[in-house]
Structure formats: C-alpha cells, structure tokens
Amino acid sequence: MKKYILTSLVTMLFIGCQTADDVNTDQHATYNTTPEALITYAQKELSDYMTTPSVNENNFRLTMQYWQETIYVNESNYDFTNRNVSNNVWIDNYVNVLKNLDQAKRAINAYVPSFQEQATWPGVKQNQLAVIDIMQVYTFQVLVDTYGDIPYTQALDIDAYPLPKYDKAADIYTSLISRLKTDISNLSEDSDAFGDGDIFYKGNVGKWETFGNSLLLKLGIALADVNPGLAQSTINQAISGGVMSSSADDCKFKYLASSPNENPVYQEVTTRNDFIAGKTLVDYMKNTNDARISVYYRGPINGQYIGQTIGAPGAFASFSKPGTFTRDAVTPGILLSYTEVAFYLAEIAARWGIGGSPATLYNTAVTSSFTDWGKASDAAAYLVAHPYDSSNWKKSIGEQAWVAMYNQAVTSWNFYRRLDYPQLIAPTTAIPNAGGKVPVRLQYPPAEATTNGSNSAAAGASIGGDKLTTKIFWDVN
Structure with missing residues (x-):
C-alpha cells in the first residue's frame, strides 16, 4: 500500500x-x-x-469501589x-x-x-x-x-x-x-x-x-x-x-517501557500519590480469605490490608495501595479477556441452561481469574469455601465477576448494573445529583x-x- x-x-x-x-x-x-x-x-x-x-x-x-482518592475526592463522590x-x-x-x-x-x-x-x-x-x-x-x-x-x-x-x-x-x-x-x-x-x-x-x-x-x-x-x-x-x-x-x-x-507508550495506570500511580485501596473490596476479600488481595494491593499496615471509606479522603501512608502490577510500565491493557467470557458463559448457563452446568462454568471463571493473577494454586480451596449458589446465582456470579474484573473496571460496571451485585452503597458525601x-x-x-x-x-x-x-x-x- x-x-x-x-x-x-x-x-x-x-x-x-x-x-x-x-x-x-x-x-x-x-x-x-x-x-x-x-x-x-x-x-x-x-x-x-x-x-x-x-x-x-x-x-x-472509583465507582466500582476498588480504589479511593487520597485528597481530592470529587470523583469518588460522583462529581x-x-x-x-x-x-x-x-x-x-x-x-x-x-x-x-x-x-x-x-x-x-x-x-x-x-x-x-x-x-x-x-x-x-x-x-x-x-x-x-x-x-x-x-x-x-x-x-x-x-x-x-x-x-x-x-x-x-x-x-x-x-x-x-x-x-x-x-x-x-x-x-x-x-x-x-x-x-x-x-x-x-x-x-x-x-x-x-x-x-x-x-x-x-x-x-x-x-x-x-x-x-x-x-x-x-x-x-x-x-x-x-x-x-x-x-x-x-x-x-x-x-x-x-x-x-x-x-x-x-x-505497552512499552518508554514514554509516551507506558501503561496509563503506571503513568498515573508513579507520578502522584492519588490512589489508595477502597474499603469495600478490601473488606470483601479479607472476609473471603481471597489470596488475590496480595496482588491487587500492596502495603499491608501492621500485617493487614486496609482500605479507606468510599468518598472520604485518606493519608497515602495509612492505607494499602494499588498492587505492584500498576507500577509496571508494560502491564498490558485489557479490552476483552477469557475470564470475562467465562463469567458470561456461567451467567448464560444459569439463566437459560445453555452450554453446560452453571456451577462448573462458575468454577472455571473463578479459577481463570486466580490464574490470571498468579494464584492458580489457591483457586480450589477458595471455591470450596465459596461455591456457586443456585438459589441466588446473580449474587454468586455478580460478586465474583466484580472481584475478577478488578483491572477491567468499565466491564465490571456492566456486570454490576446487569446483575445488581455486589450491592454497592453510595457514600453519604456523594453529590445530590446521584x-x-x-x-x-x-x-x-x-x-x-x-x-x-x-x-x-x-x-x-x-x-x-x-x-x-x-x-x-x-x-x-
């Protein structure tokens, strides 16, 4: 040409x-x-x-309550x-x-x-x-x-x-x-x-x-x-x-290791201390004993991962930070992933019986996420503790997709709106228009x-x- x-x-x-x-x-x-x-x-x-x-x-x-802002919290409050x-x-x-x-x-x-x-x-x-x-x-x-x-x-x-x-x-x-x-x-x-x-x-x-x-x-x-x-x-x-x-x-x-072609997350988190862990996801992962938390976040405080209340400012040193993958210039950007597709297949099976057993496909999706984050060996025990619940499949799939889509937040927002899980609560400080x-x-x-x-x-x-x-x-x- x-x-x-x-x-x-x-x-x-x-x-x-x-x-x-x-x-x-x-x-x-x-x-x-x-x-x-x-x-x-x-x-x-x-x-x-x-x-x-x-x-x-x-x-x-911020909207999906994975992260929280440190000083300027307008966007955490939907302004x-x-x-x-x-x-x-x-x-x-x-x-x-x-x-x-x-x-x-x-x-x-x-x-x-x-x-x-x-x-x-x-x-x-x-x-x-x-x-x-x-x-x-x-x-x-x-x-x-x-x-x-x-x-x-x-x-x-x-x-x-x-x-x-x-x-x-x-x-x-x-x-x-x-x-x-x-x-x-x-x-x-x-x-x-x-x-x-x-x-x-x-x-x-x-x-x-x-x-x-x-x-x-x-x-x-x-x-x-x-x-x-x-x-x-x-x-x-x-x-x-x-x-x-x-x-x-x-x-x-x-992405590449040199400017201006680094991962945009790297560009944001390595130039300013604007983001800390959000309390909603941190507490959920702690309560479910989720091994992915050590990849999602860094900087345990006194041996514990700590997230700040959504909508509230917080000192950078007092809370856990986004994981080390965010500080790697060549971390790929994800448009569509197999893990995302695996959760769709689980949902399709749960809704209409298409494609196989919902429980099996749920296990496949969750395992895929653990594998993505280098925690494949922890998936089986996690699934024993948190199996698929056919009586409330939207909750099972919705909450696990929310956790899995941690680095695909736009996609996570779609799962949340379609399945109505997790049941996120807006901060009391949110703008009136919300x-x-x-x-x-x-x-x-x-x-x-x-x-x-x-x-x-x-x-x-x-x-x-x-x-x-x-x-x-x-x-x-």
Whole structure:
C-alpha cells in the first residue's frame, strides 16, 4: 500500500470556542497516512481509555469501589463535571478511536492496488475492513453502555451531518449485532490483514474471529433482561462460532517501557500519590480469605490490608495501595479477556441452561481469574469455601465477576448494573445529583449541549432524563 508521511496523531484538547466540527474531528491529527498507522493509534487510544485511572477520564475504579482518592475526592463522590470527564470520554471514543478507524476505512476503500497486489488485495481488503468494523462495534457498545442514546447513524459523517441526531440505544444494539455477524463472516484466514500495525493480534485473522464471536456473546448477554429472544439467538451463534477458550485469546494492548507508550495506570500511580485501596473490596476479600488481595494491593499496615471509606479522603501512608502490577510500565491493557467470557458463559448457563452446568462454568471463571493473577494454586480451596449458589446465582456470579474484573473496571460496571451485585452503597458525601445511589450512566457532555444542543436535549428527554440515575435501556432490574 502507498506510503504517506505520518505527522502528529495526538488527542484534541478543548481550547476556546468550539464548533460541531471541532467536537467530531481531531484538529491535531492528519488522516492522510497509512491505515496501519491509524489502526495502531486507534487501538492505543481505545486501550488507554479502557485502562486509565485518570480522574479526568475514566473513574470506574472509583465507582466500582476498588480504589479511593487520597485528597481530592470529587470523583469518588460522583462529581464528574468539575474535570469535564464526560467531555473527555466522548472525545476519546468518538474522535480518537471511531474517527481514526473511519478514516482508515476510507483510505482502504480508496486504495488502488498495484499490479502485483491485484490478486491478493480483495481478500486483504475484506479482512481489513472487517477488523476495523469489529473495533467500531466494540467502541459503539462502550458508548451506548455509558450514555444510552448516542449519535450513531450520522455520527462519523460530519460533512453531511455536522449536528448528528441521537439514535435509540436499543436500535443501535440491534445494528451492532447485525454488523458484527457480517464482519465475522467476512473474515478469512486465507488472506492477510494488518500485520504488525495491529497491536492486539498482530494480524492473526483467526484470533479476530474468536474476538468477534466473544464480542457477539457480550452484546447478547447485555440484552438478557430486556430482549431474551435476541439475546439467546445472538449468544447461540457466538458460541457456535467459537468464543475465547483460554487466556491466549485475550485481547490486550502491549505497552512499552518508554514514554509516551507506558501503561496509563503506571503513568498515573508513579507520578502522584492519588490512589489508595477502597474499603469495600478490601473488606470483601479479607472476609473471603481471597489470596488475590496480595496482588491487587500492596502495603499491608501492621500485617493487614486496609482500605479507606468510599468518598472520604485518606493519608497515602495509612492505607494499602494499588498492587505492584500498576507500577509496571508494560502491564498490558485489557479490552476483552477469557475470564470475562467465562463469567458470561456461567451467567448464560444459569439463566437459560445453555452450554453446560452453571456451577462448573462458575468454577472455571473463578479459577481463570486466580490464574490470571498468579494464584492458580489457591483457586480450589477458595471455591470450596465459596461455591456457586443456585438459589441466588446473580449474587454468586455478580460478586465474583466484580472481584475478577478488578483491572477491567468499565466491564465490571456492566456486570454490576446487569446483575445488581455486589450491592454497592453510595457514600453519604456523594453529590445530590446521584440521588444517594451509585451512578448507572454518565450524563451527556456539556460540549454537546453547546454544539448539538437540540439533539442532545431530545436524547435526554427520550431516555427519561439526562441523569446519573437514569438506567441504560438494558438495565431493567
């Protein structure tokens, strides 16, 4: 493919007045580059968002009560407006991920192969477009699960739609499932894809098929309580196609040891002493004698792990800290893991009897998490002490998924909202807008109210109010 000069691909900052174009394009990026470079950039931006604990961007380690802030506790109390958190989440996903993927797609469609490439190009092109679309499906699901109704059908064509309408979240899910099925069917291991430009799977098309089916499973299970028919048909197709079967299938972004490509958790915890252990998870793990606690946290105080009360400030030296893995620059970012998939399979079996014994699949999921954290030898004893409870399977699976998703906090938030476990309690100091509850969505960005106000306001009214307490369409319990 023809080479272009890659200039600056960096995140757009909100500076001064904005137009609709400002919100939907990266003013500091050149899209006149190779699709491979755009894919690498989009993958890093997606991983950075899903991974970072930055209080300016991704606060779900705080929301899920894994961590607590030391001095500035606004975000632990659900004040996300002070730092424009919602604006940053919107920009990260729409501009840095989706728009770069869209530009890569356009470049591929416009490319004219050389004579030597003509025989192989159709297969390569089909694989590349499928991989790009799978990543777009993943990102749109993240956005729907965060906000509810969002711009979708008009979102990426800012020339035709500078003020894009908001689509209904349920309709978007239906479209995403259809798109993903097509993408999976278009993948062929007989042709190449992106090679080393693909950080996730290094161009391994078979791995992308497995990832696609696993993502299809994730889309399906999200609909379990609101559209069980579509949920089950989607899940059955995903399982038949082949979902992740071991940690070797995990979708991870491999960070580097040098700036600016270190793991964003490392970047946050090694420059400031802002985070300490949250009391909710620490106490749960102590009460269940969970060996993973020594990996999740460091710095026992007088031989005990101690977490601070959620919402309250705490001296850094007085509480346990995030584990040593957070201080390793090359700890991978996780987009989708086998452990996550294993918990979906346990839930599917518990709900509908699909795929095997719920208890066996529960044991598999929990064991996978222990293995992920280097504690495989402790899994069997833990499961004897904390077996699957068929009388309250939501509690069994929900609490164990919460513990297991410690380093996948955005995913953990989905389990929590769907299964209603663990039963987290909002701090008494939480902002009034939270209504005394743990947030179940983010409010629309203030920048949208400024630049796309009519559509944003209509969406807020459509979902029942632009509030932290307004449930996503699939969160019906």
